[in-house]
Amino acid sequence: MMTDKEWTPKIVAFCCNWCSYGGADTAGMGRFQQPASTRVIRVMCSGRIDPLHVFNAFLEGADAVLVTGCHIGDCHYVNGNEKTEVRYQFLEEMLQQLGLEPDRLHLNWISASEGERFANFIKDVTAKVKELGPSPLKPAGVK
Amino acid sequence: MANVGDMVVGYATDENVRSRGASGGLVTAVLAAALEKGLVENVVVMKHINEFEAVPIITDNVEEVLASTGSLHSVPVNLAKYAVGRKVAMPAKPCDVQAVIEQGKREMIDLDNTYIVGLNCGGSMHPITTKKMLVEMYDIDPEDVIGEEIEKGKLIFKTKNGEEKAIAIDELEEAGFGRRESCRFCTLKIPVNADLACGNWGVIGDMAGNATFCQVMNEKGAKLLENAIEAGRIEVQPASDKAIAIRDKVNSVMEDLGSYLEKEIFPEIPDEERMQYYMDQMENCIDCGACKEVCPVCACGEDSKCTMFHSLVDNYKMSMYHLVRFMHLSDSCIACGQCSDVCPSDIPITLLQSRFSIPSQRRRNYQPGMNLDTPPFFEVMLK
Numbered sequence: 001m002m003t004d005k006e007w008t009p010k011i012v013a014f015c016c017n018w019c020s021y022g023g024a025d026t027a028g029m030g031r032f033q034q035p036a037s038t039r040v041i042r043v044m045c046s047g048r049i050d051p052l053h054v055f056n057a058f059l060e061g062a063d064a065v066l067v068t069g070c071h072i073g074d075c076h077y078v079n080g081n082e083k084t085e086v087r088y089q090f091l092e093e094m095l096q097q098l099g100l101e102p103d104r105l106h107l108n109w110i111s112a113s114e115g116e117r118f119a120n121f122i123k124d125v126t127a128k129v130k131e132l133g134p135s136p137l138k139p140a141g142v143k
Numbered sequence: 144m145a146n147v148g149d150m151v152v153g154y155a156t157d158e159n160v161r162s163r164g165a166s167g168g169l170v171t172a173v174l175a176a177a178l179e180k181g182l183v184e185n186v187v188v189m190k191h192i193n194e195f196e197a198v199p200i201i202t203d204n205v206e207e208v209l210a211s212t213g214s215l216h217s218v219p220v221n222l223a224k225y226a227v228g229r230k231v232a233m234p235a236k237p238c239d240v241q242a243v244i245e246q247g248k249r250e251m252i253d254l255d256n257t258y259i260v261g262l263n264c265g266g267s268m269h270p271i272t273t274k275k276m277l278v279e280m281y282d283i284d285p286e287d288v289i290g291e292e293i294e295k296g297k298l299i300f301k302t303k304n305g306e307e308k309a310i311a312i313d314e315l316e317e318a319g320f321g322r323r324e325s326c327r328f329c330t331l332k333i334p335v336n337a338d339l340a341c342g343n344w345g346v347i348g349d350m351a352g353n354a355t356f357c358q359v360m361n362e363k364g365a366k367l368l369e370n371a372i373e374a375g376r377i378e379v380q381p382a383s384d385k386a387i388a389i390r391d392k393v394n395s396v397m398e399d400l401g402s403y404l405e406k407e408i409f410p411e412i413p414d415e416e417r418m419q420y421y422m423d424q425m426e427n428c429i430d431c432g433a434c435k436e437v438c439p440v441c442a443c444g445e446d447s448k449c450t451m452f453h454s455l456v457d458n459y460k461m462s463m464y465h466l467v468r469f470m471h472l473s474d475s476c477i478a479c480g481q482c483s484d485v486c487p488s489d490i491p492i493t494l495l496q497s498r499f500s501i502p503s504q505r506r507r508n509y510q511p512g513m514n515l516d517t518p519p520f521f522e523v524m525l526k
Contacts, residue, residue: 055467086520098417
């Protein structure tokens with residue numbers, strides 16, 4: 001039963017196919033421990049992540065959303081992650097103005113070899129969100 | 144010869160147009176001349192029905208343009224979308240001009256073929272509120288009104304039997320009437336982004352009331368003005384230094400008032416209460432989509448992200464429609480107030496949107512709709 005256990009946040013992580021998804025893989029292969037709080041969604045490029053996807057994740061009950069991709073300059077589609085960055089700035093400002101805690105949305109560049117960095121990132125975010133509690137946008141009835 | 148940067152005071156040569164125009168009928172005459180001489184194919188004007196009602200028309204008939212003369216303070220419609228896909232000349236408030244340029248940035252309007260005659264604007268009023276105000280504050284039957292005017296901070300109404308009644312705008316706004324909310328915190332009063340910036344500020348002496356102060360802002364403006372002079376529709380003379388000083392003074396007073404009122408209209412809401420504030424404000428939304436339909440800077444067309452990807456049956460805490468719009472417009476919103484005007488549930492959407500867009504635009508030191516130098520922010524150039 002869920003009630004017996006400690007509440008764990010649900011975190012949606014958008015990972016780009018070439019870097020951060022590989023990073024998540026490396027974290028697993030390197031046996032770096034991380035909380036089982038993330039739901040990874042693979043996209044071909046972080047430039048594919050529309051603010052709409054982030055809004056939808058929050059509205060469907062995500063406690064935090066992570067936008068991850070290749071390091072700037074490493075994008076496999078020339079400059080997809082630069083577009084993400086521009087969009088992310090607006091998204092961040094908008095969600096902050098809306099009243100969502102800044103710790104619920106993160107942007108991070110993780111390469112395919114940075115397994116430890118990925119695991120640590122998930123650990124940090126999970127700890128922070130655990131303190132914040134469930135998202136105010138979570139619909140009633142969603143755990 | 145008219146040059147860029149010229150400041151002139153002028154009026155229509157046609158006595159009829161001059162006397163019916165709000166201040167000399169210069170704007171009407173310029174538009175009529177542009178149509179006559181083939182500078183444009185159509186002109187967008189407001190066709191009067193009465194003091195509180197007018198419909199925008201796109202016409203190629205000079206008579207109809209001449210008939211549209213006279214100002215309307217209580218018909219706050221934004222004309223930008225009527226210029227889409229046409230070769231037109233149009234009169235425009237500063238916010239109309241901003242919207243036209245924003246549409247131009249998104250390649251919806253060909254700015255080279257669109258002539259904009261900007262009008263000074265101290266604010267417009269909502270027709271329903273105005274009618275209510277006339278009954279409650281002025282004790283005048285709205286049917287009797289034949290004209291209105293703003294002078295020295297007072298709003299003056301003229302009635303059929305020749306009476307005039309003036310009440311200070313501050314007083315009206317305290318009582319909940321007066322200008323629309325979006326006009327109160329607006330700080331763009333002289334349309335410096337238009338081709339010609341016209342208005343009655345700075346018209347002094349015996350010209351007061353029947354001439355227009357006009358500043359030529361760019362090449363297109365010079366062409367417009369020259370064209371009207373050649374057609375014999377207007378007469379102009381250079382503005383005196385005193386007139387220019389007075390115009391600047393009126394402008395700075397209005398701008399200061401705008402920035403002052405902005406602080407009053409947008410009280411700070413603590414971080415932890417904001418989410419609830421937005422939810423409360425939007426709980427009456429019936430999802431009609433009118434605010435998107437009317438938005439003059441939105442260039443998305445029918446199939447857009449905000450309308451296609453949400454459904455009311457999902458019973459979300461906040462509507463996806465508004466979330467997408469809040470973000471999408473944060474760089475381009477000009478706070479014209481159209482969305483609040485049309486909302487059937489009376490949600491102050493302009494005020495909500497401005498809470499997102501004003502800080503966002505300030506941070507980037509950017510004012511939308513001023514020139515074509517800055518591309519839309521979401522458009523990142525490929526290197």
